[in-house]
Amino acid sequence: MTNMxxxxxxxxxDLIQEVLEHNNLLKPYRHYELKKKWSSLMGNRIGKYSYIxxxxxxxxTIGVFNSAWMNQLFMYKNNIEExxxxxxxxxxxxxxxxxxxxxxxxxxxxNLADDYExxxxxxxxxxxxxxxxxxxxxxxxxxxxxxxxxKIYRLQVAAKRRSKAYEAEGYIPCSGCGRWIKxxxxxxYCLSEKxxxxxxxxxxxxxxxxxxxxxxxxxxxxxxxxxxxQYDEVRRNCIYRLIEKVYHNADTKEDDxxxxxxxxxxxxxxxxxxxxxxxxxxxxxxx
Numbered sequence: 284m285t286n287m288x289x290x291x292x293x294x295x296x297d298l299i300q301e302v303l304e305h306n307n308l309l310k311p312y313r314h315y316e317l318k319k320k321w322s323s324l325m326g327n328r329i330g331k332y333s334y335i336x337x338x339x340x341x342x343x344t345i346g347v348f349n350s351a352w353m354n355q356l357f358m359y360k361n362n363i364e365e366x367x368x369x370x371x372x373x374x375x376x377x378x379x380x381x382x383x384x385x386x387x388x389x390x391x392x393x394n395l396a397d398d399y400e401x402x403x404x405x406x407x408x409x410x411x412x413x414x415x416x417x418x419x420x421x422x423x424x425x426x427x428x429x430x431x432x433x434k435i436y437r438l439q440v441a442a443k444r445r446s447k448a449y450e451a452e453g454y455i456p457c458s459g460c461g462r463w464i465k466x467x468x469x470x471x472y473c474l475s476e477k478x479x480x481x482x483x484x485x486x487x488x489x490x491x492x493x494x495x496x497x498x499x500x501x502x503x504x505x506x507x508x509x510x511x512x513q514y515d516e517v518r519r520n521c522i523y524r525l526i527e528k529v530y531h532n533a534d535t536k537e538d539d540x541x542x543x544x545x546x547x548x549x550x551x552x553x554x555x556x557x558x559x560x561x562x563x564x565x566x567x568x569x570x
């Protein structure tokens with residue numbers, strides 16, 4: 284009897300996974316579960332001082348509450364990456380970024396279909412769809428295999444109700460990415476993408492010229508319209524990346540020089556070999 288129940292449960296679980304995957308909902312759902320179960324997955328020591336701030340295209344951004352734990356988590360980066368990949372059931376993570384965060388984010392309703400978040404006053408479940416709309420959805424779901432018809436029908440009805448709820452509250456699809464946004468408001472997701480593009484450019488610039496100050500960047504790259512907070516974040520990430528290489532003794536002389544420049548904000552000619560060695564060795568694993 285127990286085996287029969289277990290078998291039924293497993294089949295139900297497989298079916299739900301198929302439905303989610305068929306509707307491009309499986310990955311967003313797993314990401315939602317990862318955020319929700321972060322503390323239990325990582326344990327109290329890590330989970331208490333951090334949370335997942337963003338998941339996008341293989342890059343996991345983790346918010347950390349203080350600089351001491353920022354350095355600590357950076358040392359556990361490979362271990363954290365392995366745990367996340369195991370949880371997601373695939374080699375998903377291409378990079379992990381640690382950023383300063385003052386507090387946990389506010390709890391909000393998550394739209395699994397597009398992994399974007401809104402709080403809706405109108406409940407999608409209260410939306411009554413037109414008979415014509417329901418019939419159209421039914422025609423589509425009837426084309427699916429027998430075991431999935433009802434599941435697909437429910438998912439599509441729920442998606443249509445959610446769309447109607449957004450429209451009723453003044454949201455419109457973003458012309459760039461299709462996510463729901465308030466009329467006359469910028470799309471946060473698209474702004475985030477543009478922000479990421481700026482940071483990629485800044486990273487390339489600072490990797491070539493780590494001695495550039497924020498004032499230098501403003502003067503030399505006026506057309507790019509970089510922001511100071513973008514410069515600070517990129518510079519900080521460059522430091523963390525170099526510290527990780529030093530910690531694992533995978534650094535080069537150039538890495539050591541660049542790390543010293545980033546940390547001290549000095550020009551290359553202002554640093555001596557001895558100073559660089561002493562500074563860098565503080566971050567070595569066996570120092």
